[in-house]
Amino acid sequence: MLGTRFTKYIPQRRDSQSFEDLLKLFLQIMIVTSGDVAEALNWLNQLDKQYGLTNDKYGMGNFIDDLKEKGYLEDNEDGTGFIITAKSEQSIRRQSLEEIFGKLKKSQRGNHNSPFTGQGDEPTSDRREYNFGDSVEQIDMTDSIKNAQINHGLDEFKLTENDLEIEERDYKAITSTVLMIDISHSMILYGEDRITPAKKVAMALSELITTKYPKDTLDIIAFGNDAWPIEIKDLPYLEVGPYHTNTVAGLDLAVDILRRRKTSNKQIFMITDGKPTCLKEGLKYYKNSFGLDRKIVNKTLDEAAKCRKLGIPITTFMIAKDPYLQRFVREFTKTNNGRAFYSSLSGLGEYIFEDYVRNRRKRLK
DSSP states (O other): OOOOOOOOOOOOOOOOOOHHHHHHHHHHHHHHTTTOHHHHHHHHHHHHHHHOOOOSSSOHHHHHHHHHHTTSEEEOTTSSSEEEOHHHHHHHHHHHHHHHHOOOOOOSSOOEEEEEEESOSEEEEEEEEOOTTOOGGGBOHHHHHHHHHHHHTTTTOOOOGGGOEEEEEEEEEOEEEEEEEEOSGGGGGGGOOOHHHHHHHHHHHHHHHHHHOTTSEEEEEEESSSEEEEOGGGGGGOOOOSOOOOHHHHHHHHHHHHHTOOOSEEEEEEEESSOOOEEEETTEEEEOOSSOOHHHHHHHHHHHHHHHHTTOOEEEEEOOOOHHHHHHHHHHHHHHTOEEEEOOTTTHHHHHHHHHHTOOOOOOO
């Protein structure tokens, strides 16, 4: 009996790829290069040499010309290079959405289901008697006329208030979310790229909200030594810096943003891979990268407790497996009464998608 024979794998050179195929690859590389067009095109040229992405009929120069013609690239001010356009930024977000969340149909209502019924938007199978204050749109006319026929007969047919039957509807909850992204140096430490998946998730979430849940709001915060808000259009350009992790500053800014939102449902999503290592005291920074500094931890837990008091749950997506860090996250989550996921980089998007879409909580004030 012959065994399995292994030989060197020699990839077959395919025919020239279409513009759309090359565009998908180009947009993926743009995320990794933080929007550096020259670097992305250089990578694409190297891939072309190695794997034969183009041929004599359609070369890399043709692809670049098409990028400019179709509005994905434009010349920079001094004419020495290219910059990506708003169309490219939107395409990157849409591609991230499809990659992480799958293809989602656009919803005209764009709200989250809640377990409460009443004067909502989505009909349910539940029925009840009419109560003063119910809207006309909730009346099930077919069943109401049927009730009138049974109660009064055909000879003296009349429709009274007691005949009316109300169709219950689900409330639709509008949610305000702040997404915090850790851009401290540890996000690229030990040769592992953690910032690219985090950016992809942020772009996918922003595209999900603007298309499927347009009534919701999403604010994005980058945090390192300090914390600052960034626009959705800036996400492809987000880079890791030589920063420590000031979780307190990020949470404080997130709370300040959510206080200004007029919605009942507010939440914070935090993507991080490490422990809080920094505080700002006046104009100076208090830092400690070794272990969990009790002073920094206590301040962080104080912020978690403040969010709990304000009714703002924090969902932490932890992309680190160190046991002592997971213990800290459990303590942080318990203090806030929030949630925590210990996710691999590949599963990060699915976790955030499920947690966001399944948020069915509606608080009545």
